[in-house]
Amino acid sequence: MSKEIAELLFANIDKKPEYYYEKYPKRVLPEGARVTRFAPSPTGFVHIGGLFSALISERTANLSKGVFYLRIEDTDKKREIENGVTGIVDALNNFNIINQEGATSENEEKGSYGPYKQSQRKEIYQTFIKNIIEEGKAYPCFCTSEELEKTRHKQEELNINTGYYGEWALYRDKSFEEIKTAFESGKSFVIRIKSNGKADKKVSYKDVVRGELEFPENDQDIVICKSDGIPTYHFAHVVDDYLMGTTHVIRGEEWLSSVPVHLQLFQIMGWKAPKYAHIPTILKMESTSKRKLSKRKDPEAAVSFYHEEGYPINSVLEYLLNLANSSFEDWRKLNPTKSLFEFPFKIEKLGSSGALFDIIKLIDLSKNVIAFIPAEEIYKNLLEWTKDYDKDFNSLIEKYKENTIKFLTIDRTGKKPRKDISKWSDIKNLSSYIFDEIFNPEYEFPENISKENLIEIIKNYAEVYSFDDNKDEWFNRAKDFSEKLGYAGDMKLYKENPQNFKGNISDTTNIIRVAITGRKQTPDLYEILKILGLDRTKERLEKAVSFLSSK
RNA sequence: GUCGCAUUAUUCAAGUGGUUAAGAAUCAUGGCUUUCAACCAUGUAUCACGGGUUCGAUUCCCGUAUGCGAUACCA
Numbered sequence: 184m185s186k187e188i189a190e191l192l193f194a195n196i197d198k199k200p201e202y203y204y205e206k207y208p209k210r211v212l213p214e215g216a217r218v219t220r221f222a223p224s225p226t227g228f229v230h231i232g233g234l235f236s237a238l239i240s241e242r243t244a245n246l247s248k249g250v251f252y253l254r255i256e257d258t259d260k261k262r263e264i265e266n267g268v269t270g271i272v273d274a275l276n277n278f279n280i281i282n283q284e285g286a287t288s289e290n291e292e293k294g295s296y297g298p299y300k301q302s303q304r305k306e307i308y309q310t311f312i313k314n315i316i317e318e319g320k321a322y323p324c325f326c327t328s329e330e331l332e333k334t335r336h337k338q339e340e341l342n343i344n345t346g347y348y349g350e351w352a353l354y355r356d357k358s359f360e361e362i363k364t365a366f367e368s369g370k371s372f373v374i375r376i377k378s379n380g381k382a383d384k385k386v387s388y389k390d391v392v393r394g395e396l397e398f399p400e401n402d403q404d405i406v407i408c409k410s411d412g413i414p415t416y417h418f419a420h421v422v423d424d425y426l427m428g429t430t431h432v433i434r435g436e437e438w439l440s441s442v443p444v445h446l447q448l449f450q451i452m453g454w455k456a457p458k459y460a461h462i463p464t465i466l467k468m469e470s471t472s473k474r475k476l477s478k479r480k481d482p483e484a485a486v487s488f489y490h491e492e493g494y495p496i497n498s499v500l501e502y503l504l505n506l507a508n509s510s511f512e513d514w515r516k517l518n519p520t521k522s523l524f525e526f527p528f529k530i531e532k533l534g535s536s537g538a539l540f541d542i543i544k545l546i547d548l549s550k551n552v553i554a555f556i557p558a559e560e561i562y563k564n565l566l567e568w569t570k571d572y573d574k575d576f577n578s579l580i581e582k583y584k585e586n587t588i589k590f591l592t593i594d595r596t597g598k599k600p601r602k603d604i605s606k607w608s609d610i611k612n613l614s615s616y617i618f619d620e621i622f623n624p625e626y627e628f629p630e631n632i633s634k635e636n637l638i639e640i641i642k643n644y645a646e647v648y649s650f651d652d653n654k655d656e657w658f659n660r661a662k663d664f665s666e667k668l669g670y671a672g673d674m675k676l677y678k679e680n681p682q683n684f685k686g687n688i689s690d691t692t693n694i695i696r697v698a699i700t701g702r703k704q705t706p707d708l709y710e711i712l713k714i715l716g717l718d719r720t721k722e723r724l725e726k727a728v729s730f731l732s733s734k
Numbered sequence: 735g736u737c738g739c740a741u742u743a744u745u746c747a748a749g750u751g752g753u754u755a756a757g758a759a760u761c762a763u764g765g766c767u768u769u770c771a772a773c774c775a776u777g778u779a780u781c782a783c784g785g786g787u788u789c790g791a792u793u794c795c796c797g798u799a800u801g802c803g804a805u806a807c808c809a
Binding site (some may be wrong): 222223224226256258259261262324328331339342343344345346371372373382393396397398399403405406408409410411413415416417419420435436437438439440441442461463464505506509510512513516534535536537538541543544545546547548550554594599600601602603658661662665672674687688689690691692693696697702703704705706707708 | 735736737738739740741745746747748756757758759760767768769770771772773801802803804805806807808809
C-alpha cells in the first residue's frame with residue numbers, strides 16, 4: 184500500500200536513491216580530515232555570530248586537511264532577500280574565509296557535490312521522500328492549519344504535550360483510498376515521518392563541544408516536506424549533510440533541541456549521523472540582562488559594520504578566535520608574527536556558554552594588530568578603505584602620500600610600537616594636523632599657564648627652532664630655551680624644587696605641541712615638525728599666537 | 735506549561751576532589767617617560783544560591799534561582 188501512496192504523490196519522481204549514491208560518492212580524504220560547512224539562509228546580512236560559526240567551520244576543516252563548503256539554505260522563499268547569496272559570499276570573502284566548494288555568487292558555484300542551493304535540490308529531496316514513503320516510514324498529512332489548531336487546543340485543555348503524535352496523528356494510518364480521495368480533491372498536504380520514538384525514553388549523544396547529552400526521544404510526526412514540495416530544514420539538513428559528506432555539523436546552540444529529531448531522521452534514512460558541534464551564541468549586555476545581538480538594535484551585529492568602520496580583517500578574526508579558544512592570546516604572545524591561520528585551533532576547546540560581545544576588547548586587540556603593521560601597509564589599507572568610505576580623505580592622502588606614510592611611521596618602528604589606531608577610520612582624526620586642508624585646531628592649552636606666558640613661550644620657540652637639528656640637538660635646544668624662560672630643563676631638578684621654576688620642560692614642549700597640532704596628545708613632536716617643515720611650523724606658531732592674543 | 739543548555743571578578747575566560755583559582759581586556763593607584771600612547775608594578779572572585787556525598791568540593795550528586803533556547807508547512 185505504501186508503494187501506491189508514494190507513486191500517487193510523487194509520480195513525477197523516477198530516480199532511486201541509488202542514483203544519488205552513485206552521483207555523490209564518498210569523499211576520498213586523508214585520515215582525520217573533517218568536512219564542514221557554513222549553511223546560512225539568505226534572509227539578511229551576515230550576523231557576527233554567523234561569521235563566528237563560519238570561521239570555526241573553516242578552521243576545523245582546513246586544519247584537518249578537510250573541506251569547507253558553503254551551502255545556501257533557501258527553503259523558505261518568504262523570508263528571502265534579493266542578492267542574499269552575494270551578500271553572504273562577499274561577507275565571507277571580506278574576512279578571508281574561502282570555501283572550497285559551494286556558492287560563489289548568486290547563481291554560480293563550484294564543487295562536485297552540488298547543487299549547493301537547496302532550492303535547486305528539490306528532486307533529490309523528493310526522491311528520498313518518495314523512497315521512505317514506499318518503505319512506510321513517512322506519510323502524507325492533509326490536515327489544515329485549523330485542524331491542527333483544534334488539536335492543539337484540545338491538548339492544552341487536557342494539559343498534555345501539544346503536537347502531532349501518537350493518537351493525535353490524524354493521517355498516520357489512513358487507508359490508500361482515503362488518501363487517494365483527499366489527494367484527488369486537490370487538498371494540499373505535507374509529508375510527515377512516522378515517528379517510532381517514545382517521549383519517556385532517552386536518547387543520548389556526544390556533542391563535540393558540550394560532551395555527553397541526553398534528551399527525550401522525538402515522538403512527533405514532524406513535517407519533512409512542506410505543501411509546496413520543498414523540504415523543511417530538518418530533512419534538507421539530513422539529506423544534504425549526508426550526500427555532501429559532512430563529518431562535523433557546526434551550528435548555533437539554538438539547534439540543540441532539534442538533535443533528537445535529526446538523529447531520528449538519520450536513523451530512518453539508514454545513514455550514519457555526522458558529529459554535531461553546537462557553538463554558543465554571541466550575546467550583548469543591555470542594562471542588566473544578556474541578550475542576543477539583534478540585527479535591528481545593534482549595528483555591531485552585522486559583519487559589514489566592521490568593514491565600514493575599518494577594523495582590520497585580522498582584528499575581527501583574532502577577536503573571534505580568542506572567543507572560541509582563549510588560549511589564542513597566549514599563543515599570540517609567543518608567536519607575535521605568525522599568521523592567525525597557523526593557530527592550532529581546537530573546536531573541542533570551545534566553551535559552551537554564550538559570550539558577551541566586547542567591543543572594548545576588540546578595540547584593544549585591534550590596536551595591537553595595527554601596531555605591528557608597517558606604515559606602508561597601513562597606508563595601503565587606508566587608501567583602500569577611504570576609497571569606499573571617505574572619499575575626501577582618500578584624495579588627501581593620495582595627494583600627500585609621502586607625508587601620510589611619514590606620519591604613520593612615527594613611533595611605529597622598534598619593539599614597542601605606538602598603539603593608538605584601532606581602525607582605519609581613526610586615522611583621519613589622529614592625523615588631521617598634518618594636513619592644512621583639514622587642520623582645525625581646538626588649542627587645548629594647559630590651564631595652569633597664563634596667556635602671557637603661553638605667548639612668550641611660543642614666540643620664543645619660533646625664534647630658536649632650527650629645522651636642521653637632529654633629534655638630540657632638537658631636544659637640547661628645547662631644554663636650553665625652556666631654562667632661559669625659567670622652566671626646568673631637568674625633570675629631577677624640577678621635582679626636587681618645583682617652587683624654583685615657572686614650570687618644566689614638559690610644560691613647554693606640551694605648549695609647543697598644542698600650538699603646532701592643536702591638541703595635547705600626539706606622537707613624537709620632533710617627527711611631526713619634520714613632516715610639517717620649517718615654513719609651516721613657523722606659520723602654525725604664528726597662528727597659535729594670534730589665536731591666543733585674540734582671546 | 736513541558737523539554738534542553740548555561741552560570742568562575744565589569745567583560746572574555748583557564749583550571750582542579752586538597753593550588754596563593756591561570757591569562758587577557760577594563761577600571762583604580764603608583765612608577766618610568768620632554769607629552770600622550772606604550773611600558774612596569776600593585777589592587778580588584780566567599781568559583782550564582784541551598785542542601786548532600788567526602789577527612790576535604792569551585793570541581794561529583796540533588797534541588798532553587800537567573801539567563802538563553804526549543805516546543806512552526808522559519809531556518
